[in-house]
């Protein structure tokens with residue numbers, strides 16, 4: 001089977017055609033201008049990854065804390081990760097880059113603060 005996707009690695013936005021087996025295994029890709037596109041196509045069609053961003057409440061503060069995954073996580077886990085994030089609360093002080101949840105859902109990826117919060 002064939003799947004049409006757009007490479008998001010640069011502004012060129014190459015339209016690519018990915019050929020997969022009936023079981024969804026990657027066979028080939030055409031339409032990419034460079035290897036980054038081919039790597040993206042294979043990843044996107046076999047194990048799509050996404051960065052996740054969110055805001056969580058800070059005890060004693062009206063301003064929520066913005067957080068993100070330190071690196072991309074499997075797209076299929078977005079809902080579960082957002083649920084985990086909806087249940088976490090933190091207290092100031094928090095420093096930029098501080099790990100808020102280590103190894104979320106055993107992905108090996110930490111949830112980190114994207115800003116500092118003074119006490």
Ligand code: SF4
Nearest residue numbers: 007010013014033037
């Ligand atoms: S395939 Fe290469 S040139 Fe095309 S959008 Fe992706 S990164 Fe850019």
